[in-house]
Amino acid sequence: MTSDPTPPGPALLDAAANAVPIRCVTADGWAAVEVGLPPPQRRFAAATGFAPKAGRVALLPGEDGGLGLVLLGLGEAGQGHRDRFLAGKLPGALPAGDYRLEPCDALDAGEAALAWLLGSYRFDRYRKPGEPRPRLVAPEGVDAAAVGRVARAVAAGRDLINTPANDLGPAEVEAAMRALGERFGAAVTVTMGADLEKEFPLVHAVGAASPRAPRLIDLIWGAQDAPRVTLVGKGVVFDTGGLDIKPASNMLLMKKDMGGAAAALAAAEMIMGAGLPVRLRLIVPSVENAIAGDAFRPGDVIRSRAGLTVEIGNTDAEGRLILADALALADAEEPDLILDFATLTGAARVALGPDLPAFFTEDEALAGAVAEAGERVNDPVWRLPLHPPYASLLDSKVADLNNAPGGGFAGAITAALFLRRFVRRTRTHVHFDLYGWNPSTKPGRPEGGEVQTARLAHALVAERYRQNG
Incomplete structure (x- = not known):
């Protein structure tokens, strides 16, 4: 086990001599702030129509004609919902340069600093690098290293x-996990080919039709005697x-169907980077659900790793199949805690929308x-019930259970109940059904891929094992 070498x-910033101050302004505090501004800045703010509405930004000149002060409106206290990541709007609203947040009772400094970094994100792999981004000096009292790790x-x-x-x-997912393991001194093993078909038959079946070989990737880090x-x-x-092919419009975002794996990798990186006192295991079954002559079919019956036979009611309910084999592996050693992450059901999105992942567990505490x-970390979720009577909806006439029974009722719940059948020994199990995508840009959350529940998982593990990171 090695420490994180802190990659780029x-x-x-630790410090910056000429950092431009950012002053947060609430509606009820604006009058006092306005009076305290130098006359040129006061007149400039008035001329540009600044009002301290939530998210409103004003750039005020300094004595030398350069940028002297930034105002960030926070709106009225107690009116509506104030976005806790409001400071994440600033990187997209400010010119390149160095900035510092003035102390502000209405914003948590650590949360604001994290929001700034999250809002600075750009995916530019296929584009020319953009203009330099603004940079923030770590607010006083904020653990800059911890914020940066997250x-x-x-x-x-x-x-x-x-x-x-x-x-x-799948090969690139494996490469990402191997690189993560190398950074932290973790052991990584991969199961493919005939071994995969024998040991993880559901993973093999889902990925068999793709020319890119399916695999199960297994990372282990930490002391053997630590909580698992x-x-x-x-x-x-x-x-x-698969053969139950999606309409073209429903395939447009299917590159994000590995969002659960991305969230798990991000959570693992945070946990290992913080050096939390756990024995961490990260299991990712990686496949492409493609169509070819050797694709699995509706009506097929496949015996899972756990021994349960599964009738394939729909090949588009493939995520729960690969997770079933992975969860059986996880459950076999009875860890202290299992968390699984998946972009699993449209039903969860219909119920809760794109911003609020559903979670399921039998453990009330x-x-x-x-x-x-x-x-606590502004990574919200909402609990849905593992309603036992709905388990009968998974019944099959020819197998132990059906992966996608007919009917449109309780889709997220039946998917969670399906997964629960493969976690027999571990009651401390949480299933997250997430969207993994920001449909539009919000402060700290640029449009595009999002690792929902990763920060939550890190915070949960840190709190559960009494060490903050």
Whole structure:
């Protein structure tokens, strides 16, 4: 186990001699701030129509004619919902240069610093590098190293999701996990080919039709005698739907169907980077759900790693199949905690929208801890029930269960109940059903891939094992 050598990525400045101050302004505090401005800045703010509405930014001149002060409007206290990542709007609104946040009771400095770094993210792999970005001096009292670690892990996960499937297949997911393992001294093993077909038959079946070989990637880090935490991520690099093919419009964002794997990798990077006292395992089954003569078919019956037979009701419900085998592997050693991450169901998005992942667990105390961690780090989730009577909807006439029973009721719940059948020994199991994408740009959350629940998972593990990172 080695420490993180801190690769390039988003970071806060230690100091900057001529950093431009950023002053936060609430609606009820604007009058006092306005009076205290030098007359030229006061007149400039009035001439440009600045009002301290949430997210409004004003650039005020200094005595030398350069940029002297930035105002960030926070709106009225108690009116509506104030975005806690509002400071994440600034990197896109300011010219290149160095800036510092003035102390502000209405903003948490650490949260604002993280929002700044998250809002600075750009996916430019296929474009010429843009103009230099503005940089922020670490606010006083903020752990710049910890904030930077989180931001870099988020950026790495976003890059994975944003990379199109022609450049990100199972081999590239494996390469990302091997690189992560090398950084932290973790052991990485990969199962492919005949071994995959024998040991993880559902993973093999889903990926068999693609010329890019399916695989299961397994990373282990930390002391053997430490509490065992296992992360499992759905790594479907592209999903045509298989023989139950998706409409063309539904395939447009399917490069993000490995968003669960990206979230798991990002969470693992944060946990290892913080040196949390756990024995971490990261399991990612990675496949492409393609169409060819050897594609799995509706009506096929496949025996899973756990021994349960699964009738294929729909080849487009492939994520739960590969997760079933991965979860059986995770469950076999009865870890202290299993978290799985997947872009699994449209039903969860219909219920909760793109910004709010659903989560499922039978453990009431754990459910409370998950919700609290999400609220604490502004990575929110909402619990949906593992309603036992709905388990009958998974019944099959020819196998132990069906992966996609007919009917449109309770799709997210039945998917979670399906997965739960493969976690027999570990009750401390949480399943996250996430979207993995920002449909539009919001402060700190640029349009594109997003590793939802990764920061939550890091915070949960840090709190559960009594060490902050």
